Amino acid sequence: MATRRLTPRGVERRNQIIAFATTLFAAKGYHPTSVADIVDGLGVGKGVFYWYFESKEELFVEILRSAQKDLRRRQRSVIIDEVDPVRRLADGIAAGVLWSAEHRELFQLFEFAQTDERFASSMRAGRATLANDAVSHLSDAIALGAIPDTDPERLAWAILGVSSVMTKEFIDERSEDAAEVAAAVVSFCLGGLGADRAALGISPASSIRASGAPA
Amino acid sequence: MATRRLTPRGVERRNQIIAFATTLFAAKGYHPTSVADIVDGLGVGKGVFYWYFESKEELFVEILRSAQKDLRRRQRSVIIDEVDPVRRLADGIAAGVLWSAEHRELFQLFEFAQTDERFASSMRAGRATLANDAVSHLSDAIALGAIPDTDPERLAWAILGVSSVMTKEFIDERSEDAAEVAAAVVSFCLGGLGADRAALGISPASSIRASGAPA
DNA sequence: CGTTTCGTTGACCGATCGGTCAAGTTTGCC
DNA sequence: GGCAAACTTGACCGATCGGTCAACGAAACG
Numbered sequence: 001m002a003t004r005r006l007t008p009r010g011v012e013r014r015n016q017i018i019a020f021a022t023t024l025f026a027a028k029g030y031h032p033t034s035v036a037d038i039v040d041g042l043g044v045g046k047g048v049f050y051w052y053f054e055s056k057e058e059l060f061v062e063i064l065r066s067a068q069k070d071l072r073r074r075q076r077s078v079i080i081d082e083v084d085p086v087r088r089l090a091d092g093i094a095a096g097v098l099w100s101a102e103h104r105e106l107f108q109l110f111e112f113a114q115t116d117e118r119f120a121s122s123m124r125a126g127r128a129t130l131a132n133d134a135v136s137h138l139s140d141a142i143a144l145g146a147i148p149d150t151d152p153e154r155l156a157w158a159i160l161g162v163s164s165v166m167t168k169e170f171i172d173e174r175s176e177d178a179a180e181v182a183a184a185v186v187s188f189c190l191g192g193l194g195a196d197r198a199a200l201g202i203s204p205a206s207s208i209r210a211s212g213a214p215a
Numbered sequence: 216m217a218t219r220r221l222t223p224r225g226v227e228r229r230n231q232i233i234a235f236a237t238t239l240f241a242a243k244g245y246h247p248t249s250v251a252d253i254v255d256g257l258g259v260g261k262g263v264f265y266w267y268f269e270s271k272e273e274l275f276v277e278i279l280r281s282a283q284k285d286l287r288r289r290q291r292s293v294i295i296d297e298v299d300p301v302r303r304l305a306d307g308i309a310a311g312v313l314w315s316a317e318h319r320e321l322f323q324l325f326e327f328a329q330t331d332e333r334f335a336s337s338m339r340a341g342r343a344t345l346a347n348d349a350v351s352h353l354s355d356a357i358a359l360g361a362i363p364d365t366d367p368e369r370l371a372w373a374i375l376g377v378s379s380v381m382t383k384e385f386i387d388e389r390s391e392d393a394a395e396v397a398a399a400v401v402s403f404c405l406g407g408l409g410a411d412r413a414a415l416g417i418s419p420a421s422s423i424r425a426s427g428a429p430a
Numbered sequence: 431c432g433t434t435t436c437g438t439t440g441a442c443c444g445a446t447c448g449g450t451c452a453a454g455t456t457t458g459c460c
Numbered sequence: 461g462g463c464a465a466a467c468t469t470g471a472c473c474g475a476t477c478g479g480t481c482a483a484c485g486a487a488a489c490g
Contacts, residue, residue, distance in 0.1 A: 007457070007466060029331050031246035035448060045469040047451080056448065112330035115323070116244050124388070151399070157384045158377045158403040165376025166369070173339070184366070188373040192403035222436065222487085250478060260439040262481080271478065 004052075014052045016042065022063055026105035030060060030112055057118060064113055067106040068126040074099050075133070085140035086147065086195050090202070092133065093163055093189055094182040100167045101178035107167065131156040138193070148194040159189045219267070229267045231257065237278055241320035245275060245327055272333060279328055282321040283341040289314050290348070300355035301362065301410050305417070307348065308378055308404055309397040315382045316393035322382065346371040353408070363409040374404045 006014065020042055024033045035056050039046050053059040078095040079088040100107040113119035114127075131153070138152035166185050170176045183202070190197050221229065235257055239248045250271050254261050268274040293310040294303040315322040328334035329342075346368070353367035381400050385391045398417075405412050 005466080009457080010466065013467085027332075032332070034446075036446085046449080047468060047470075050449070051467065108330070112327075115327035115330055117247070150402075154381070154385070154399045155403065157381050158400070161376040161378070161380025162373045162407070163376070165379060166372050169372045170369070184369045185373070187365075188370065188407035191409050192377070192407035194406050220436080224487090225436070228437080249476075251476085261479085262438060262440075265479070266437065 010052075013048070017049065017052055018059070018063060021059055022105050022109070025060065025063070025112075026108045030109075030116065060109075060113075061119065061122065063106070064109060064119065064122065064126075067103065067109070068129075070103075071096065071099050072129065072133075075130075084146075085137045085144065086190070086193075086200065088137045089134065089141070089159070089193075090186045090190060090200065092137070093159060093186050096130075096163050097167050097171070097182035097185055098178055100163075101171045101181075104172055107172065111164075111168065127160065131160060134159055141193075141195070146195060150194070155193055158192055162189050162192070225267070228263070232264065232267055233274070233278060236274055237320050237324070240275065240278070240327075241323045245324075245331065275324075275328075276334065276337065278321070279324060279334065279337065279341075282318065282324070283344075285318075286311065286314050287344065287348075290345075299361075300352040300359065301405070301408075301415065303352045304349065304356070304374070304408075305401045305405060305415065307352070308374060308401050311345075311378055312382050312386070312397035312400055313393055315378075316386045316396075319387055322387065326379075326383065342375065346375060349374055356408075356410070361410060365409070370408055373407055377404050377407070 004010075017038065021033070021038050024037055024041065028037075035046065035049055039049050042048075053062075075092045075095045079091045082088045082091060110123065114123045134156035135152045138147070138155050141147045142149050142152065163185050166181060166188075170181045170184075171178055187197060187202050190200065190202060219225075232253065236248070236253050239252055239256065243252075250261065250264050254264050257263075268277075290307045290310045294306045297303045297306060325338065329338045349371035350367045353362070353370050356362045357364050357367065377400050381396060381403075385396045385399075386393055402412060402417050405415065405417060
């Protein structure tokens with residue numbers, strides 16, 4: 001559908017639908033959430049939904065797209081004037097974890113969307129973009145000799161893996177402190193890259209609680 | 216349903232359903248795959264399905280359960296008489312990647328099942344079991360001073376993350392060589408732990424290939 | 431042979447799905 | 461006020477879903 005002309009009221013309604021649908025999708029999953037669930041929960045007729053969206057699928061894609069855009073914007077803004085590529089990586093990783101913590105529903109939607117044929121390709125593209133961002137920092141770091149010369153593509157996806165799974169387990173599942181989790185993710189990743197953690201003031205034990213005597 | 220008494224013919228039919236349904240679920244996703252799809256593809260009547268399974272959901276759970284069991288069995292058998300905890304970790308990680316490469320459909324099912332309310336809890340339990348296996352090796356390694364004293368729970372999930380995401384990208388998506396990917400996963404993880412990679416004969420550059428990457 | 435249990439058929443069921451639409455109400459604008 | 465465009469309603473549609481069931485064939489066993 002070409003965009004429809006919306007009054008302020010229309011825009012508000014549209015956002016309302018997006019917001020409510022997002023929570024439902026995250027809570028029950030995409031397939032089990034019906035359009036009827038959405039409009040009933042909002043207390044409106046079914047036609048309202050189809051006034052603003054061509055289909056349930058289109059709505060979901062829009063949610064995914066704007067979330068991906070928002071995540072990337074956040075990551076870029078955080079590292080924009082950082083000259084050290086390893087620091088750019090570390091800050092980007094942490095920003096990604098923090099964003100996921102602040103948008104848990106969207107993070108859950110990402111996880112599902114990767115597993116569904118309909119959305120997998122667009123999700124793949126989005127993840128590839130993030131991976132490529134990381135690859136460019138990794139290549140810089142390798143060129144500088146800050147980390148060993150390892151296939152940056154492999155490293156980038158390893159980082160994505162640590163970030164997404166640790167976020168899912170410790171933030172999504174256990175609701176632990178996001179900043180602490182982010183620090184643990186960064187620490188593990190820098191070690192995996194072969195970077196000198198101490199040089200960045202990041203101890204491998206940064207995720208130890210209270211007592212720990214450092215190695 | 217309590218188990219039904221099956222003749223050899225029945226057992227064979229049942230396995231046939233499981234095998235075919237697994238490929239369909241992996242190819243189209245769980246929800247989009249209907250019971251009609253399964254029985255039609257097999258060229259049998261719908262009643263056959265419900266003779267062997269109480270419901271579509273029960274079938275799916277059974278597929279997941281037996282797959283989880285098989286993966287863990289494989290991991291344990293590989294490391295059973297390895298005394299060095301770091302080697303146990305490395306070998307267990309590699310075994311997991313290799314298993315996933317040999318059972319791509321099951322690996323995909325795992326990814327989906329984690330995102331669906333119905334199956335998430337059983338999947339969480341399965342992953343937690345794997346994580347706990349890792350935690351015990353990590354604790355041993357820490358006690359021996361082989362790796363720095365970092366929260367083993369965090370480390371275990373980081374490892375799971377690297378394994379699952381790299382497997383998905385490089386094996387599932389790009390069909391690269393499983394052994395090579397496994398080596399890259401192990402290398403990254405050992406670095407993340409703070410282990411001495413060289414001491415195990417694992418170079419951080421073990422995942423670099425001299426020439427071009429395969430398609 | 432007869433009988434029992436296993437295995438199979440496919441029409442059928444109620445529910446629910448995503449989506450349509452003719453009709454009505456509200457809003458912005460001249 | 462008048463009129464068009466924006467917005468809303470909810471009954472309705474065809475399709476499909478997971479699941480049922482009465483009836484029937486095949487085998488094992490006496």
